Amino acid sequence: MRIYKASDYHDMSRKAANIISAQVIMKADCVLGLATGSTPIGIYKQLIEWYRKGDLDFGEVKTVNLDEYKGLSPNNVQSYHYFMKTNLFEHINIPMDNTYLPNGLEENVEFECQRFNGIIDMLGGIDMQLLGLGHNGHIGFNEPDEAFEKGTHCVALTQSTIEANSRLFAKDEIIPKYAYTMGIRSIMLAKKILLVVSGIDKADILKDALTGPVTPAVPASILQMHNDLTLVADEAALSKININELTK
Numbered sequence: 063m064r065i066y067k068a069s070d071y072h073d074m075s076r077k078a079a080n081i082i083s084a085q086v087i088m089k090a091d092c093v094l095g096l097a098t099g100s101t102p103i104g105i106y107k108q109l110i111e112w113y114r115k116g117d118l119d120f121g122e123v124k125t126v127n128l129d130e131y132k133g134l135s136p137n138n139v140q141s142y143h144y145f146m147k148t149n150l151f152e153h154i155n156i157p158m159d160n161t162y163l164p165n166g167l168e169e170n171v172e173f174e175c176q177r178f179n180g181i182i183d184m185l186g187g188i189d190m191q192l193l194g195l196g197h198n199g200h201i202g203f204n205e206p207d208e209a210f211e212k213g214t215h216c217v218a219l220t221q222s223t224i225e226a227n228s229r230l231f232a233k234d235e236i237i238p239k240y241a242y243t244m245g246i247r248s249i250m251l252a253k254k255i256l257l258v259v260s261g262i263d264k265a266d267i268l269k270d271a272l273t274g275p276v277t278p279a280v281p282a283s284i285l286q287m288h289n290d291l292t293l294v295a296d297e298a299a300l301s302k303i304n305i306n307e308l309t310k
């Protein structure tokens with residue numbers, strides 16, 4: 063595991079964006095696994111800036127996102143489709159046909175899970191998967207459970223996740239209780255994983271995920287088993303971890 067300690071959120075965003083940029087430069091037609099949430103927003107802003115300066119070309123890049131709320135249309139401002147469009151896709155030269163997310167409107171769960179697994183296979187797997195970390199250790203929407211879910215599946219979100227995400231919804235909006243998410247197997251098959259974490263509120267769960275037992279009760283703990291994991295986190299998020307111990 064490689065750990066890059068950033069001074070703050072801005073520094074974390076720049077360091078992580080540098081790593082993604084290197085991937086895009088080294089393999090112009092790479093497959094990027096992308097994430098939503100507050101954490102990657104600064105990374106996307108930085109990538110947009112470098113694209114505008116002419117340093118990055120997304121013309122051949124393909125992207126596949128981790129998750130989408132079940133029941134939300136791509137035009138719903140709370141959907142992850144909308145998030146990706148407004149925070150990244152519409153500001154860079156990626157062809158929209160090269161971007162893939164689960165279809166939140168598909169009622170047939172089995173059909174949608176198979177379709178999305180098929181897309182990941184069709185793309186030939188993921189070169190670099192960007193991941194944020196949920197407060198309960200979730201990655202994508204793989205919530206704490208008794209077993210790791212392998213492929214794409216539909217999850218009932220935990221109360222803590224619903225509450226954490228409620229900050230992004232207006233008072234009268236219905237917060238989705240289910241989501242489609244890429245499974246742990248697909249995430250672990252990514253050639254490289256880039257985990258980004260910021261803030262003191264994530265310090266305990268980051269410590270559990272990286273130094274505790276590998277258990278589906280803390281889904282991110284499985285990342286300890288990946289052979290090309292890079293963590294970029296700010297000082298606050300790393301404050302409970304002894305980095306020297308961990309990278310020994």
Ligand code: GLP
Binds near residue numbers: 100128197202
């Ligand atoms: C969300 C997303 C995750 C994300 C996590 C952390 O619910 N489904 O993919 O990584 O929670 O979000 P944030 O970065 O806003 O803390």
